Amino acid sequence: MRDFYASHGVRVAVADLARSAARSSPGSEQKLGGHADELETSLVLAIEPGARADGAGRGRLWPPRRTPAASVFYQPVVFGADLGSGPDWSRTGARGDPSLASRDTGEAALREITRELVEGLVALPSRSPLTAKRRGLTGRAGGWSIPAGARSRAEERTNGPRTQGKVAIITGGSDGLGLAAARTLAAEGAAVAICGRDAARLKEAAGRLRSDGATFLDVRADVTHQADLERLVTGTVDRFGRVDILVNNAGTSSARGFDTVDDAAWEADLDLKLFAAIRCVRLSVPHMRRAGGGRIVNILNTGAKTPGARSLPTSVSRAAGLALTKALSKELAPDGILVNAVCIGTVKSAQWERRWIAEGRPGTLDAYYERMAREREVPVGRVGEAEEFGALVAFLVSVPAAFITGVAVNFDGGHSAVV
Secondary structure (H helix, E strand, O other): OHHHHHHHHHHHHHHHHHHHHHHHOHHHHHHHHHHHHHHHHHHHHHHHOOOOOOOOOOOOOOOOHHHHHHHHOOOOOOOOOOOOOOOHHHHHHOOOOOOHHHHHHHHHHHHHHHHHHHHHHHHHOOOOOOOOOHOOOOOOOOOOOOOOOOOHHHHOOOOOOOOOOOOEOOOOOHHHHHHHHHHHHHOOOOOOEEEEEEEHHHHHHHHHHHOOOOEEEEEEEOOOOOOHHHHHHHHHHHHOOOOOOEEOOOOOOOOOOOHHOHHHHHHHHHHHHHHHHHHHHHHHHHHHHHHOOOEEEEEHHHHHHHOOOOOOOHHHHHHHHHHHHHHHHHHHHHEEEEEEEEEOEEEEHHHHHHHHHHHOOOOOHHHHHHHHHHOOOOOOOOOHHHHHHHHHHHHHOOHHHHOOOOEEEOOOOOOOOOO
């Protein structure tokens, strides 16, 4: 049994056994969804006597602290591979000695325990916030307490919406990568607020979100203007009541030699790519704190890590964004706010399409991207898709990324020389 869990992972095995037990109990699957979190916790406590919801013992439920954050973003159950004395081994014929129990008999014992838990849970109304004690369940070993504020992970297990009920602000969301992120987050259940300077592009983006069936707000705004950003954040809170996610995506590429960049160009680039992000964070964080936590994703480029010749002022502005990401990740973590960055390489976007048009539409757009991948020697042999970018952003703000902060992920097909 120990070997089984060591090789397969306790959480995966518990989820599999719970689903199996649910199927074996008629009518249980539908009701089980509202209690999946409690079921998993109960199983962990049954498997490992040392586990407690307060974090004591080898198998701790983390983090029970910061209850508001736990109520906003699902918190993972984390426990070690050492399973202590395990479940009631007397059922397996192993005479209380786990080392004598085979994998098959160990699984059988856990299945029996799981089935009993399921039968107890399905008798309750769906999503009833009952503690194990009020359910009338008796623990075989240790307590049955459930972490306060924990929410069901049923959607996570079934690959359902990962940002259901959350509210996201995406700057530069009127086309390209920003719109891809907005559409993905909306598909995952979030309400999204997008902004952009170009009214025509913003109107087209709104049409696409509307056709997707998204819940959204579109605001014409220039992120270099404080008043516009205040209107964006205030409008989002007025419409949706909260802010949980901020994606700082606004910015354009500007890469030239040092001698050609004057003070005005330096100031404009820093204002657009650094200070706009700073202002958005300053305006959004108070709302995230009130909500009990949040997620911030800063969109940079790989030049932030590997600046090259004739990459100014963008590489410097983006490097400052990288430092901002790391500093904020440490400062805001106690508030349940995670801060990460995505460093993009060559990815299909509206900016590249506009450049292709400006160059006279040579060949097809697909051929243009293929040539770009060859010339830049992208290891995977192609440029990135906007939808892949959206999926990465959605992951960074999702439950599975709840222990990731202060990280800058290269989204470049392996092109960058640094990790």
